[in-house]
Amino acid sequence: MSNTRPTLEAADQMVADTPASGKHRSLGWIAGIATLGSFLFGYDTGVISGALPYMYMSEAAHGLHLTAAEEGWVGGLLLLGAAIGALTGGQLSDRFGRRHNLLVLAAIFLVGGVGTALAPNLWIMYIMRFILGLAVGGASATVPVYLAETAPKRIRGTIVAIDQLMIVVGQLAAFTFNAVINAAYGGPTIEIASDPSGYLQPGAQPWSNVTALQSQLDPDAYQAFVNQLVINGGNGSAWRLMLVLCTIPAVFLWIGMRMMPESPRWYAANRKYYEAIGALKRMRDDRDEPIEDEFKDMLRKQEAEAHQKKGTFSDLFRVPWIRRLFLVGLLLAASNQLTGVNTVMYYAPKVLEYAGMTTSASITAQVANGVMSVIGSALGLYLVFRFRRRQILLFCIAGVACCMFAIAATFGILIAPHVAEGTKPDAWAAFVVLAVMGVFMLIVQSSNGPVVWTMLGEMFPAFIRGIANGSAVFFLWCVNALVTVTFPVMMQDLGGTITYSIYGVINILVFLGLWKWMPETSGLSMEEIEVEMEKKFS
Template identity: 40%
Template sequence: MTDVKDDATAGTESSPAALTDDPPPPVRRRLRVVTLIATFGGLLFGYDTGVINGALPYMKDDLGLSPFTEGLVTSSLLFGAALGALFGGRLSDRRGRRKNILMLALIFFFGALGCTLAPNTEVMVVARFVLGLAVGGASVTVPVYLAEISPAEKRGGLVTRNELMIVTGQLAAFTFNAVIAGFGGESGGIWRWMLVIATLPAVVLWFGMLVMPESPRWLASQTRYAEALAVLKQVRSERRAEAELREVTGLAVADERSKAGGWADLRTVPWIRRLVFVGVGIAICQQVTGVNTIMYYGTQILTDAGFTSDSALTANIANGVISVLATLLGIWLLGRMDRRPMLMIGQLGTTGALLMIGVFSVALPEGTPRAYAVLAMTVTFLAFQQGAISPVTWLMLAEIFPMRMRGFGMGVCAVVLWMVNFAIGLTFPVLVDGIGISATFFVFAVLGIGAVTFVKLHVPETRGRSLESLQTELQARYTRPSDPAPAG
């Protein structure tokens, strides 16, 4: 595939939405507040997926978990997230991004409460599934909301603030796990205190979103142009808001005429089908690194490497710290590097780190040297994953789809992402039990090589375009001469 970046960038620079006049301070503050409140959905995503890392060893004793039920408790959230991503994307396209986030805040609250009070494995699995519905819905809706409300030149930084909040949530989970374990010792039920903390940011998200605006692009897609302009004026200068609305409105009218969006387009519109294939591939590449084996089972990996249980909980905080620092670096790099090279570098780095974890697990004797060598490689792995792969993945999935099917298209990709995540979370303990930790990480290294190949061959560049000009470019890129003419 040829790179059409130069032509697209030139077109973007002359378009109305490319105006970059500096908005007044109240407008800049409003955009920061909107970003902060919305990304509490990412904070909940991170905490609820990361807390199981430290809670699981204590839960295992209290609930009598086997390796299979241990994987089931972990992965039931991921299965729920797959469904939440699919239906969350559709609902956000139909009902609006803001209303969807409000509903997700309630599901986060009651799901976390259900996990905290679960009396047995069966109830825990159901509660984790419900919590997963919110995690999956947030993984789709929040990045799309941020992408649609952000100025083109700031979109990379603002959308990846959500990724920063995800890893901050995971760091908070790891830290609270270690602190609660330190105070609670071996007392029964301390994992319940680890889980209940997640109800607090859910309350903040719900009350915060009550006073946040709807996505202006979603409002335009519903022909509510006056409301869209009012929202744009909250987060842009007046001159730029009016120019941007003209561009958004033109594309909304074209989408309405072609009825872009939904399952029918996957069957009847070839360029959208090809674009969804690329999005699904990006989603799979993010997961086959095995990142969530570190996020969910990091404490056990470090224990197997030679740390004591308490030391592993404390050492695991290093994984959370490096994730936050790497994401901050990734946000900085996204303003200076193209998306595609970052994705390539991240895949190469994670594959090398996984290979070394497998080598150290075989070559070094059990004890302190092996423990610290494995910790060093998990930290290196997370630096590449959270600094490059994860922020670029969620950003590109929020960018590449047409306006009227942005939630749906991202939802389809997120379903695949979460199902791969589910499969890895369910089978990882079984694989480790069956073939050993080193062989398991060698498997992930091989999958990483496949991911590098896919990115090189199929992933387009998306930096430096407005969402509208990017849609035009990608339609041209993935349309072939033999395709049928569009309807209307």
């Protein structure tokens, strides 16, 4: 029977008797389709950076007339949805299958993309961004597992690493399409019928002429100024086109996954052994180890896991050394987001506007950050194998702190004096900020992401690894949401100098915490890591 674990002796005959369950699919084809989920993860998190300047425009100009707090929640609600999606996505894929989960996620990406693009008001936007976040989080939990379970061990590391690379490629694609759409629309523009305050002349005006007054007025006075403008129209609806483009890869993900096999290891874990063999025969070729050997490895692992203790959430806190290890895992997860990486991914155009760049130029400039992010992510594939984990991450956090203080100094020396006098900063000041952002993205993407995600997957003991890793990733998304929600308000109320100085200090504290408590896992097998962690934290 298919649901009875066969003996190793019977495995050879089962493999011989079982045909492939469908047409052969190459690993490149499988990875290319599955990582569309990662691409969508990147696109949907990155696209908001170019859409927000248009959303800020008044409703009469077809924007959403956002405040700084509302801007934070547009980004933050997606991340809260992602936290829940990451927590539940793994459980759903365990129950219903990886392929099934990706088909459902493709549909949610489609619904969320259309819903955000058609949102008639801010509250519908909030709901749809949360729904889209469920898909983003679910993809972050499902795609790496599907890739790891379908790839042969000869190239498993490379295939799984493509997942992280596709996330930043998705973000770069979002930045690029934002720039193209922005250029096609001629930049954010409004038609002013009259300005009772007398600041602006009637007629077509770049929206950057409106936002430039932020440096001369306090936040309440600026909002009052925008509210009193009589506007006949504008091109604020460009954000809808930016957001709806994510539906295209969502459709391809849904169509493509219908042609892909289910994970053979999911089949085996659910005692569907003939189906597991059929799936293996669809994706293996003569470069891989014999299917008989791979199938026997699955059976041996299943036999070992059958006698293994199953961990519970309470074990994270009941066992002292595991509790300490888990808290270090939370510190690692927090370090990934407290770098402020997503303040650049989501809000760089707004920061560059504060620095004196026009709205249209800042949207285009974001492409440079995307390019540096992709280069850094590719470089990280080398660094994580060449250097030790502690070395890489401590260097990253030190570099991040320096970048934060450099941006703070740039605001304090080159920008804040002009803001205080109500004048426009020198044009090159914004390019200094952009250059530091580029260095920052290169550092973070080449070091922090690869190390943190690798260590969260390997540092916890086997019997509780799934629960501990899932909880740490959930915490990571929550910290991401906190940073995303608070950053726009901090920039508005505190200014760039204080805001970036705060992030610099935070990263110094994170550096000290990692220096004291971060373990080293390089060069150790999973079993050796477990022994070392118990010894270190007992």
